[in-house]
Amino acid sequence: MGDEGGSRRGGITRDLQKLKQQAMAYYQENDVPRKLEELLNSTFYLQPADVYGHLANYFSKLAKPPSICKIVGKPILDGLGLPTLQVEISCIIQNFPKYICSVAIPTHFEIVENALPEVLDAEEAERDQAVNTAVQWINLSITEELWGLVPSNQAEVDHRLRIFFEHKVQEDKERKELERSQEEPVLAPPPVIPPPPPPPPSKKKGQKAGRRDTLLEKPVLPPEPPEPVLHGSMAIGAVSLAVAKASATLASTPLYLTLALLKHDQLQPPKPETKKGHNGGKRAQPPITGKVSHLGCLTINYDTVEQPLLLIQGICSNLGLELGVNVHLAINCAGHELMDYSKGKYEVMVGTQKSAAEMVELYVDLINKYPFIIALIDPFRKEDSEQWDSLYAALASRCYIIAGAASRSVSKLLEYRNISTLKFHGLIIKHTNQTTMSDLVEITHLLNGKKHLAVFGSTDSESSDDSLVDLAVGLGARFIKLGGLSRGERMTKYNRLLAIEEELVQSGAWGFSEEHNFSFFQEDATATMAEETLGPLDSIFPTEVVEESAKA
Structure with a gap:
């Protein structure tokens, strides 16, 4: 036991020495002592609290950038009282987890007024399944997929979300194929040979060929089936938006500017123009x-x-x-x-x-x-x-x-x-x-x-x-x-x-x-x-x- 304890203490000592060497190398590479001395010299006339504040701001710049540590999905109610998805983002900031922001994403379902009760019940079940699946994806898998990423790295976040979604699509495809294979094959009845079509009616005297066809309008094509939507897919869009908002919040910039910079390498605002106003009087209007x-x-x-x-x-x-x-x-x-x-x-x-x-x-x-x-x-x-x-x-x-x-x-x-x-x-x-x-x-x-x-x-x-x-x-x-x-x-x-x-x-x-x-x-x-x-x-x-x- 003594030899084992000594070996453990020796391992800890070696790890501490290695950390000290890494810290010294970091200080030397970044010239921290000189910068710290300049900072102290420039703040000698300040109160101790001010000096500590400057030191805190200085060392915060050297700290590791905030990284994603937790993503939480929750079902909430939208403006019509129907379930939808909310996503919350937390990050590690200076070794402490901190809640950053939340977003809500709308569902893709259309609201049909005066719909039949059975239609409403079916859509309610679909909506519940879509939201609950999205919550499961976020809380069980997506947090792990994005853990440790810097929110400002939107491209990498979206890349991982896209790969995750592709895997879910493949899983859904394999599940459906398995269900089809397990179904018992139904023997098709022997083909029935249709009777020959009746001969065309004889043309009446005086009737012009093709007149009836010209009076008939072109048939209306049936509506295309709606695009299939995988249950849970709203988790992808919601998390992507939440990360973008977290990046904006951490940078103390508005979300629209963060997105503009994401689209353009640099923002070049146009010259301001005078907006034409109107001071028309408001008169009473009938109800x-x-x-x-x-x-x-x-x-x-x-x-x-x-x-x-x-x-x-x-x-x-x-x-x-x-x-x-x-x-x-x-x-x-x-x-x-x-x-x-x-x-x-x-x-x-x-x-x-x-x-x-x-x-x-x-x-x-x-x-x-x-x-x-x-x-x-x-x-x-x-x-x-x-x-x-x-x-x-x-x-x-x-x-x-x-x-x-x-x-x-x-x-x-x-x-x-x-x-x-x-x-x-x-x-x-x-x-x-x-x-x-x-x-x-x-x-x-x-x-x-x-x-x-x-x-x-x-x-x-x-x-x-x-x-x-x-x-x-x-x-x-x-x-x-x-x-x-x-x-x-x-x-x-x-x-x-x-x-x-x-x-x-x-x-x-x-x-x-x-x-x-x-x-x-x-x-x-x-x-x-x-x-x-x-x-x-x-x-x-x-x-x-x-x-x-x-x-x-």
């Missing part, structure tokens, strides 16, 4: 009867498509605002929600159906009468590609054509590296599921390189987390789509947008333009810019607000 939807939009009954626009005109006039100068409108047409598949037409109003070709004429007529409409969002379903082409050809120089629900997810767009499946000016980008900060940087670079607009949009289910606004501003989005001015989770984002505007004005980085130069899109950018190298942007600020004014 408007209607209800507010779950999206925060006023829903009213109307007899013509133009009636909501005339109502908005009257409201702006009462407020002393000029449409097309102080206020512009973007219409969220939501074409995928208007299609009546039983009739093969879009139902623009109750009892009023129009074919896809007639919808093109409707939109062109609206823009001709109301030029203050500067954007149409999802004017058609994504399956009606011919009508997208026709509308783009007719309105590209006067109005932005934006794809929201008609676009693929960010992960699919980056996978295929093709964003021009339809003719449009820009895409609505949503931060959901496995979309990381690096993915958002990449998709905005891809859109900028092809002269397309990036529009950051909120989902149907969202919390009061205002990070979406920082994402839009920091990544240089042209617009942000937040919905109606109601409910706390939406007003929080509007208030954050106003706060960022104030910060940019004070710092001299505010660049404001009231002009919408549609001639920028008159030529097909996808042909001329496909291989062109991305150049510097004129300005990454500001981001404008797109408020849904109506559904066509």
Whole structure:
């Protein structure tokens, strides 16, 4: 026992000597004694407490940078009282763990009003499973994957998250294949030979060949199935955002600036311009009867498509605002929600159906009468590609054509590296599921390189987390789509947008333009810019607000 104790003491002594040698080498390499002497000489006239404060600040610079030590996932409730995911980040700072920040990410589920009870129950079960799986991923695995990483190393964080997600996708694929293999094979019945088709009816006298065919309209394509979403994938996007916010918090910089620096090697703010103001008087306006939807939009009954626009005109006039100068409108047409598949037409109003070709004429007529409409969002379903082409050809120089629900997810767009499946000016980008900060940087670079607009949009289910606004501003989005001015989770984002505007004005980085130069899109950018190298942007600020004014 004595020999063993002596051996242990000898090992400890050798370890201490090795640590002392390493410390001395570090001090000599960094010339710590001389720097410390200079610091003491420069603070001889200060009180002891001040000297200790200077010493603490000095040695804090020599300390190891903060590193991730704990990531916690929690289920919380969003603005509609439905479950969603919150992520908390803690770091080791000067050998002590410290909570840094938290974020919440919205789910990808759409809210369907007046849905059947069985549909609501099925979606509730799916939502619960998605959130609970994400919580398990974070608390059981992702903390271990990212432990010890510096939050400012966003690229490495997102790389590890991407690898982790790929493994989960592979596990899910193998599980499904195993389940299929365990199912008992069902013997197929012998094929039945169909009877020969009946002969075509004889042509009646006087009937012209092909007349019936010309009267039949082209069949409406069925809707494409939604993209599959792996349960738990929202953990990837939430953790990536939480790490970016932790990096901003530790650096005492706003999140939008951290994201801008992530996208650009260096930030070059434009010269400040004078923003035009308006001091129109506010007059009393008549009360408007209607209800507010779950999206925060006023829903009213109307007899013509133009009636909501005339109502908005009257409201702006009462407020002393000029449409097309102080206020512009973007219409969220939501074409995928208007299609009546039983009739093969879009139902623009109750009892009023129009074919896809007639919808093109409707939109062109609206823009001709109301030029203050500067954007149409999802004017058609994504399956009606011919009508997208026709509308783009007719309105590209006067109005932005934006794809929201008609676009693929960010992960699919980056996978295929093709964003021009339809003719449009820009895409609505949503931060959901496995979309990381690096993915958002990449998709905005891809859109900028092809002269397309990036529009950051909120989902149907969202919390009061205002990070979406920082994402839009920091990544240089042209617009942000937040919905109606109601409910706390939406007003929080509007208030954050106003706060960022104030910060940019004070710092001299505010660049404001009231002009919408549609001639920028008159030529097909996808042909001329496909291989062109991305150049510097004129300005990454500001981001404008797109408020849904109506559904066509």
